Amino acid sequence: MSAPTAAQAMAAAAARLRAAGVPDPARDARILLAHAASVDAARVTLIAPEEIAPEIAERFEQLIALRAVRVPVSQLIGSRGFYGRDFRISRDVLDPRPETETLIELALSAPFERALDLGTGSGCILVTLLAERRTATGVGADLSEAACLQASANAVLHEVAARAEVIQSDWFDKVEGRFDLILSNPPYLAATEMADVAPELRDHEPAMALTDGLDGLSVYRIIADQAQGYLTAEGRVLVEIGWQQGDAVCAIFRDAGWAGVTLAHDLDGRPRVVCADTPA
Structure with missing residues (x-):
């Protein structure tokens, strides 16, 4: 009996992932076969008619089995694209999300020389900003030692x-100096929301990067209360939010005395980033 072709293996894998409730199973099967075969995902169609080698089939089977229990693709292949760059990812850090690129766009919309990324995780925010602004410097802070190592590697x-x-x-706590830009994509899910999130997040990403264990707003209160002590006179604070938190987070900053509090939307039209100027 001949080995299945790559196309047949992908089709069978996609059906298995679909049965497991995985969103966009065909895309994931293609990406994981490319990883197993060590080819670029864009070239998978070129090998589709070919029989799949036994060692590739074995690797592919292992990857599909893990994806079927909802291990994120980025963790299986060890990377995730963000703002045109690939970032190394592990289960110790939050998987970069496309909506966070809204935060990057806003950050790049005005000059800055020094940035602080609170809860840096993979470092995707800080590293992207420094890669885009070749004269800028910055600090990434995270409570997780593993996250700090991941950010440093990126x-x-x-x-x-x-x-x-x-x-x-x-x-x-350990931050010193002043910054033109303070950014954060903090844990903003309330503890009560965690049961309803996708298994990829709930079971395979660090809980401390997803929820504060409280109402999902505690970190915004910390930033609103303390950031002015670390900001330059013309500095800005940008924080990513859950799409239903716009009014609440804006109120937190206004109540703490911040001026120029505005709400920006992502490409889907959902509230995504709260911007605040220096305190009034």
């Missing part, structure tokens, strides 16, 4: 390590 990968300092810190 800074090296994208050749910004000389301008990026990664520190282990509980939000502002």
